[in-house]
Amino acid sequence: MTKESIRHRRYISTLFFDTLYTKAQKYTQWMFVFVLMFTAHPMMANVALPNQFTLDALDDRAKIQFTDNGQVTVLHLWASWCGYCRREHSLWVNLIKLKHVQYISATYRESAENGLKFLKQFPVAFDRITRLDDTNARQINAKTVPDTIIICGNEIVYRHIGSMNQNQFHQIMSVKLRQAVQQCKNKSS
Numbered sequence: 590m591t592k593e594s595i596r597h598r599r600y601i602s603t604l605f606f607d608t609l610y611t612k613a614q615k616y617t618q619w620m621f622v623f624v625l626m627f628t629a630h631p632m633m634a635n636v637a638l639p640n641q642f643t644l645d646a647l648d649d650r651a652k653i654q655f656t657d658n659g660q661v662t663v664l665h666l667w668a669s670w671c672g673y674c675r676r677e678h679s680l681w682v683n684l685i686k687l688k689h690v691q692y693i694s695a696t697y698r699e700s701a702e703n704g705l706k707f708l709k710q711f712p713v714a715f716d717r718i719t720r721l722d723d724t725n726a727r728q729i730n731a732k733t734v735p736d737t738i739i740i741c742g743n744e745i746v747y748r749h750i751g752s753m754n755q756n757q758f759h760q761i762m763s764v765k766l767r768q769a770v771q772q773c774k775n776k777s778s
Contacts, residue, residue, distance in 0.1 A: 638743045639728045644693070644719040647701050653693060653717055657742040659777035661770050662691045663762075666721055666736040668699045669707035673752035674735045680758045681713045687766060697721040697734050739766060741773040 644653040655662070665681065667674035686692060694715035696704030701720045708718060721731060729738070729745065739747040739761075746769045749761055 636730075636745045638740065638745065642725070642728060642743065644695060644721065644725060647696075647705055647718045647720055650717070653719060655740060655743045657744075659742050659773050660691060661689065661766070661773050662693055662740040663766065664693045664695060664738040664740060665715070666695050666697045666731055666734050666738070668697055668734045669703050670699060671734045677735055677752055677758070678711055678713065680753065680755060681715075682711070684714070684762060686714070687770065690766065690770065691716050693717045693719055695719045695721040697726060697731060697736075737761065739769045741769055741776065746772060 638655050642655045646653060667677075669675070681694075684692070692715045694708070694713060694717070696718075697720075704720060705718070726732070733750060735752055737749045737753070738745055747761070747765050749757070753761065
């Protein structure tokens with residue numbers, strides 16, 4: 590081999606590996622964004638709900654209105670087509686409810702009929718069943734499912750975006766929820 594052909598091979602291999610490295614960097618960046626989008630992350634909120642924030646009930650009862658009455662509410666957003674929501678559903682079935690806490694299930698990004706059909710097939714003991722429309726979703730900054738929101742009166746005090754495993758579910762439904770109940774009691778006194 591001549592020196593010229595060796596240089597040419599080095600140049601080609603360098604060019605090849607540089608291109609691979611650049612593509613790997615771009616791939617890694619996209620994978621990071623993808624993982625960030627689809628992994629659960631809790632958020633402390635303390636964000637007030639909009640005035641007159643209401644949800645339409647699917648159980649033929651009156652609308653659900655959130656007012657500054659000191660009521661603690663767990664609002665769980667889900668969809669029957671969501672695999673994470675279906676996996677998490679068994680955790681909600683076995684939920685031990687706290688007194689003086691209202692548990693609301695809200696279907697999001699699907700028809701009310703599909704949500705009700707799913708709940709008839711796999712019942713859960715929520716106090717109320719609702720559907721979150723796009724207008725209300727924008728008001729509470731809901732973008733994905735599952736999304737679990739703890740509300741004190743008319744203020745979001747804790748939010749967990751994404752799926753929960755059993756340990757996270759227990760942590761949120763016992764520790765975080767009890768903290769919210771205490772915070773509401775202190776706020777109303």
